[in-house]
Amino acid sequence: MLKRHAAVLSAAGLVLCCANIAIAEDAPSLTERQAQTVDRLIDAGLEDDVAWEVLESVTTEVGPRLAGSEAEARARDWGAAKLKQLGFKNVRIETYEMPYWERVKEEAEIVSPFPQPLIVTALGNSIATPEGGLTGEVVRFRTLPELQAAPETGLEGKIVFVDEPMARTQNGSGYGTAVQKRSQAAVEAGKRGAVAALIRSAGTDSHRNPHTGGATRGGAPTAVPTAALSNPDADQLARAVNRAEGPVTVRLDLQVKTAESVTSGNVIGEIPGKTDELIVVGGHLDSWDLGTGAIDDGAGIAITTAAAKLVGDLRGKPTRTIRVVMWGAEEVGVYGGAAYAEAHKDEIDKHIIAAESDFGAGPVWRFDTGVAEAALPKAEVIEKALRRLAIIPGDNHAHGGADIGAIRGLGVPVAGLVQDGTDYFDLHHTPDDTLDKVDPAALRQNVAAWAAFIYLASEMDGDFGRLPVAQEE
Amino acid sequence: MLKRHAAVLSAAGLVLCCANIAIAEDAPSLTERQAQTVDRLIDAGLEDDVAWEVLESVTTEVGPRLAGSEAEARARDWGAAKLKQLGFKNVRIETYEMPYWERVKEEAEIVSPFPQPLIVTALGNSIATPEGGLTGEVVRFRTLPELQAAPETGLEGKIVFVDEPMARTQNGSGYGTAVQKRSQAAVEAGKRGAVAALIRSAGTDSHRNPHTGGATRGGAPTAVPTAALSNPDADQLARAVNRAEGPVTVRLDLQVKTAESVTSGNVIGEIPGKTDELIVVGGHLDSWDLGTGAIDDGAGIAITTAAAKLVGDLRGKPTRTIRVVMWGAEEVGVYGGAAYAEAHKDEIDKHIIAAESDFGAGPVWRFDTGVAEAALPKAEVIEKALRRLAIIPGDNHAHGGADIGAIRGLGVPVAGLVQDGTDYFDLHHTPDDTLDKVDPAALRQNVAAWAAFIYLASEMDGDFGRLPVAQEE
Numbered sequence: 001m002l003k004r005h006a007a008v009l010s011a012a013g014l015v016l017c018c019a020n021i022a023i024a025e026d027a028p029s030l031t032e033r034q035a036q037t038v039d040r041l042i043d044a045g046l047e048d049d050v051a052w053e054v055l056e057s058v059t060t061e062v063g064p065r066l067a068g069s070e071a072e073a074r075a076r077d078w079g080a081a082k083l084k085q086l087g088f089k090n091v092r093i094e095t096y097e098m099p100y101w102e103r104v105k106e107e108a109e110i111v112s113p114f115p116q117p118l119i120v121t122a123l124g125n126s127i128a129t130p131e132g133g134l135t136g137e138v139v140r141f142r143t144l145p146e147l148q149a150a151p152e153t154g155l156e157g158k159i160v161f162v163d164e165p166m167a168r169t170q171n172g173s174g175y176g177t178a179v180q181k182r183s184q185a186a187v188e189a190g191k192r193g194a195v196a197a198l199i200r201s202a203g204t205d206s207h208r209n210p211h212t213g214g215a216t217r218g219g220a221p222t223a224v225p226t227a228a229l230s231n232p233d234a235d236q237l238a239r240a241v242n243r244a245e246g247p248v249t250v251r252l253d254l255q256v257k258t259a260e261s262v263t264s265g266n267v268i269g270e271i272p273g274k275t276d277e278l279i280v281v282g283g284h285l286d287s288w289d290l291g292t293g294a295i296d297d298g299a300g301i302a303i304t305t306a307a308a309k310l311v312g313d314l315r316g317k318p319t320r321t322i323r324v325v326m327w328g329a330e331e332v333g334v335y336g337g338a339a340y341a342e343a344h345k346d347e348i349d350k351h352i353i354a355a356e357s358d359f360g361a362g363p364v365w366r367f368d369t370g371v372a373e374a375a376l377p378k379a380e381v382i383e384k385a386l387r388r389l390a391i392i393p394g395d396n397h398a399h400g401g402a403d404i405g406a407i408r409g410l411g412v413p414v415a416g417l418v419q420d421g422t423d424y425f426d427l428h429h430t431p432d433d434t435l436d437k438v439d440p441a442a443l444r445q446n447v448a449a450w451a452a453f454i455y456l457a458s459e460m461d462g463d464f465g466r467l468p469v470a471q472e473e
Numbered sequence: 474m475l476k477r478h479a480a481v482l483s484a485a486g487l488v489l490c491c492a493n494i495a496i497a498e499d500a501p502s503l504t505e506r507q508a509q510t511v512d513r514l515i516d517a518g519l520e521d522d523v524a525w526e527v528l529e530s531v532t533t534e535v536g537p538r539l540a541g542s543e544a545e546a547r548a549r550d551w552g553a554a555k556l557k558q559l560g561f562k563n564v565r566i567e568t569y570e571m572p573y574w575e576r577v578k579e580e581a582e583i584v585s586p587f588p589q590p591l592i593v594t595a596l597g598n599s600i601a602t603p604e605g606g607l608t609g610e611v612v613r614f615r616t617l618p619e620l621q622a623a624p625e626t627g628l629e630g631k632i633v634f635v636d637e638p639m640a641r642t643q644n645g646s647g648y649g650t651a652v653q654k655r656s657q658a659a660v661e662a663g664k665r666g667a668v669a670a671l672i673r674s675a676g677t678d679s680h681r682n683p684h685t686g687g688a689t690r691g692g693a694p695t696a697v698p699t700a701a702l703s704n705p706d707a708d709q710l711a712r713a714v715n716r717a718e719g720p721v722t723v724r725l726d727l728q729v730k731t732a733e734s735v736t737s738g739n740v741i742g743e744i745p746g747k748t749d750e751l752i753v754v755g756g757h758l759d760s761w762d763l764g765t766g767a768i769d770d771g772a773g774i775a776i777t778t779a780a781a782k783l784v785g786d787l788r789g790k791p792t793r794t795i796r797v798v799m800w801g802a803e804e805v806g807v808y809g810g811a812a813y814a815e816a817h818k819d820e821i822d823k824h825i826i827a828a829e830s831d832f833g834a835g836p837v838w839r840f841d842t843g844v845a846e847a848a849l850p851k852a853e854v855i856e857k858a859l860r861r862l863a864i865i866p867g868d869n870h871a872h873g874g875a876d877i878g879a880i881r882g883l884g885v886p887v888a889g890l891v892q893d894g895t896d897y898f899d900l901h902h903t904p905d906d907t908l909d910k911v912d913p914a915a916l917r918q919n920v921a922a923w924a925a926f927i928y929l930a931s932e933m934d935g936d937f938g939r940l941p942v943a944q945e946e
Contacts, residue, residue: 060712063589071589116536116544116765119904207680208764208904232907236765239533239908291681292589292709431592431681434705435712 027377030385034459037314038385038452044310045448051306052440054082055299058285059292059435067286067329068100068262075285079267079301079326086309088269088324095265096339098329099219101125103212103289105255106227108198111135112249114240120198120227121290122254123182124214124332129196129225133253134159136195140241144181147188156193159250160185163238165231168204172359172421178202182228183215190223196252197226200234205426208232212288212429217333225254264328266336269305271312273321278347279457280323280354280412281308281450284330284403291433295424299438299446300357301326307450311458320352320458327403330358331429334402341406348410353457353464355415356401357446360424361438364449368394368416370408372465379415379464382456389449394418409470415457417449500850503858507932510787511858511925517783518921524779525913527555528772531758532765532908540759540802541573541735548758552740552774552799559782561742561797568738569812571802572692574598575762576685578728579700581671584608585722587713593671593700594763595727596655597687597805602669602698606726607632609668613714617654620661629666632723633658636711638704641677645832645894651675655701656688663696669725670699673707678899681705685761685902690806698727737801739809744785746794751820752930753796753827753885754781754923757803757876764906768897772911772919773830774799780923784931793825793931800876803831804902807875814879821883826930826937828888829874830919833897834911837922841867841889843881845938852888852937855929862922867891882943888930890922 030038058065058078065075076093083091101124108118136159141147143164162185167174182202189197203211210230215222229237240248267285283300287293308322327336344351353371367386369379376396383393399405400414408414427433457464503511531538531551538548549566556564574597581591609632614620616637635658640647655675662670676684683703688695702710713721740758756773760766781795800809817824826844840859842852849869856866872878873887881887900906930937 056712057716060709060716061587063583063587063709110536114534114536206909207682208907209681232905232909235909236533236536236907239529243530243533432705434681434709436679436705436708 028381028460028462030381038455041310041451041455042388042448045307045451046444048306048310048444048447050086050309051302051443051447054305055294055302055438055443056435057082058298058301059294063292064289065285065287065293066102066289067332067335068098068264069102072264072286072328076265076267076328079285083267083269083305083324086305087312089272091269093265093267094339094343095263096335097261098264098333098335100259100262101219101332102257104257105253107133107253108227109251110240110248111251113244113246118233118237118250119208119210119230120233121210121212122256123212123226123228125216125220125222126226126254126256127221128256129252129254133251134195135249135251137247138237138241138250140238144184147185150192152192154192155189158194159196159198159252160189160194161198161237163200163234165200166202166204166425168422168425170420170422171418172424175202175425182213186215186222186224186226194224196224199228201228201231203231203425203428203430206231207432209430209432212290214332225252227252227254264335266328266340267326269324271308271318271322273318273458275320276350277320277352278323278350279320279352279454280325281454282325282327282403283357284336285326286329286331288331288429290429290431292435293433294435294438295360295433296428297330297358299361299443303357303443303446303450306447307454310447310451311454318458322454322458330403334405337403337406341410345410348407348412351407351412353413353415354400354404354407355417356404357417357450358401359419359421361443361446362420362422362424363442363445364389364391364417365420366392366394366418368398368418369396370398370400370467371396371413372467375413375464378460378462381460382453385452385456386449389445391449408467411466411469413464413467415453417453501854501933501935503854511928514783514924514928515861515921518780518924519917521779521783521917521920523559523782524775524916524920527778528767528775528911528916529908530555531771531774532767536765537762538758538760538766539575539762540805540808541571541737542575545737545759545801549738549740549801552758556740556742556778556797559778560785562745564742566738566740567812567816568736569808570734571737571806571808573732573735574692574805575730577730578726580606580726581700582724583713583721584724586717586719591706591710591723592681592683592703593706594683594685595729596685596699596701598689598693598695599699599727599729600694601729602725602727606724607668608722608724610720611710611714611723613711617657620658623665625665627665628662631667632669632671632725633662633667634671634710636673636707638673639675639677639898641895641898643893643895644891645897648675648898655686659688659695659697659699667697669697672701674701674704676704676898676901676903679704680905682903682905685763687805698725700725700727737808739801739813740799742797744781744791744795746791746931748793749823750793750825751796751823752793752825752927753798754927755798755800755876756830757809758799759802759804761804761902763902763904765908766906767908767911768833768906769901770831772834772916776830776916776919776923779920780927783920783924784928791931795927795931803876807878810876810879814883818883821880821885824880824885826886826888827873827877827880828890829877830890830923831874832892832894834916834919835893835895835897836915836918837862837864837890838893839867839891840864841871841891842869843871843873843940844869844886845940848886848937851933851935854933855926858925858929859922862918864922881940884939884942886937886940888926890926892919
């Protein structure tokens, strides 16, 4: 693989050095029939009802579907039945094993001086408190770096509270910092002898729905029990600390259930092409347990399934095989993505391009790629076809989606149909991730964009090259 | 009282018949000093920080304060201390007894065919289910009238679900219908042998925070256990009923605690005037237990207290005594308002006018009155003074607020500083009724309006007549 990759890079270098000439002479373009088909697909996408039906179906008939749970197993059965019903072929469930964690109880209250309940949710892989909870004085840190800079003694027996707010942005750029807080607060608290770590939710809303999310990966237990306060509850605890003349004490009671190994799985369906080359698209099937996983990530499943079906409904077989994957267990450690890469490594060269929809249900506003340089003119043709949907050109740094990460690491090129996520972190990982939050018009715009992308990725001559293969860690 | 009232009505009739002349010749007006003072009070109100401090203090240091609870007792102590700290005189707590109800546990889930949790909250005075809950098939009614029109048999053992949505309006006019649903669903369900009644929350938001509220008054137990689903959960249950091929069964587990009699109370403070005539203003001190009672009704307490203090801070005593009342136990049956009327009936003639702020923290946009016809020209002077705050003239049908109802029934005139309640029912009676939902600028506009009103009600010549005394039921 590395050898081939080096060759591709050289080719890309050549193209780059002579870009003007190369593009002028060799720039790919669409046949008239292809251009007309793209237009028809976009028209059909903008009137699509399949995505909404799929999304309503999974959020209603399955509801919350925590990775590794009995509910996720029902979701797999649902997904396989839905793909068959929509006419997909080679529908199957590919299982794998993974560690399991679920919340059983989560309660918090200010004990003194201002007794009142606080709304919290345990973070994924949090260890439990003792039965009945633990009580400690709250020490507030405005940011994670402030906690990281604190002395290594002085917090023994305390409850650390990291109050760092998250920035609202269109592209979700505030999430990286927020995830640091979510994972590191317990680590830093534990180092210093604290008994628990509370964080302000990694979220941008102002409702009393805390945001959950993993505190560790791979089922690793946290250093201390750790939970997120809703934003209004974080405000409240901060005010209590500011207004109290003495210490503020909080009681935290988290109970959890874990298992070393349970079964999860990916659900796969295909529109067979004239060749065994693959276009892989999808979203993740699991959701956090608090909501019904409408924007995270029922929407991704619904959009890519409906778009692939539109391509499949065209007369004749597509050139390449369109493979829809409903990835399992993304939220708790991207187990589905890793299992897919392992199971399909022998056919990895058949993967022409892969992309995941996993940033809600807002409209696509930008088209990014992660392809070999030589393939950029081809990406540009796709990007031009998407302009009708008010989608602008992006860059070639697409990551493709969490579940695509593993096969991207094996050299598979990726695309990013970048969604507007301005309100995504109002909802994600909260009880409020429900169907009513999805705008049907925006969902349809997504279907139109994905249908055009899938069609062109399948039908255009040539491939997208290969990406550098990631070094084994 | 009735005799005097008749005389007032006659006088009002006279004024009405000769309105043009009477108003032209006798129209009250402000002295230059009064007009300047109103301007200064409005200026000061628009820069006020006291209301925010009071509101932050009660919502943070007391938090939720359910009527009759230990938390409401702490709120009374808080209120008395706060009024003293702000310089009010004759501060006291006037207690009364009332029945008690509190939620202990509330859980619901769809059992089949789509197993998943539902978020509910028990309605006030709901009876408990058996321990461990009850399970029944859901029968959905789109509206309360549809349930009321249903046959008296056929619902035995079922769970009634009244799915009626609430309209969003500026003046909260959708709430009357919603309250009917909240109180009558259990009545109608019980008549027909149903085992429980679920309603779509009486609220306009789309978050997973259900709206509580009384299902009965006077501590009367409901016919069957009854609870409200959040709007997204009502959507979900409706979809489940629509999509299921067979019956949808739900398990509901409500546990409650009641007591025949507990102590509650009103907190009273005064700015003594040159006379013992009274201007009574206030808000209610209790809140539902789910939120911290910021908009319902910490804001009312904060606004009226801060406004009265601004008047009290003027040089010299006001002409009339300004009495601030923090009414207890409004939410569960207006016990504080009734107790006040009973305790103060011997001085009821001293009450010149009364008004309560209890519709959130949105800006005042209209000035209503409920005064004798003869006093309308005086009301008009106040209304003109408020125009600077973008407040328009209203009508003479003000109810004055729930806690004012009892003394209004004894003939006391009332005023209504009508707030914009467009978002009020997004928040009220939910966990989301928290301080962050209050706009400091709108809170100040309220303080300015109330300060001007209180000052003019105190200082202008003449009274507001008397209202018809309500017939004893």
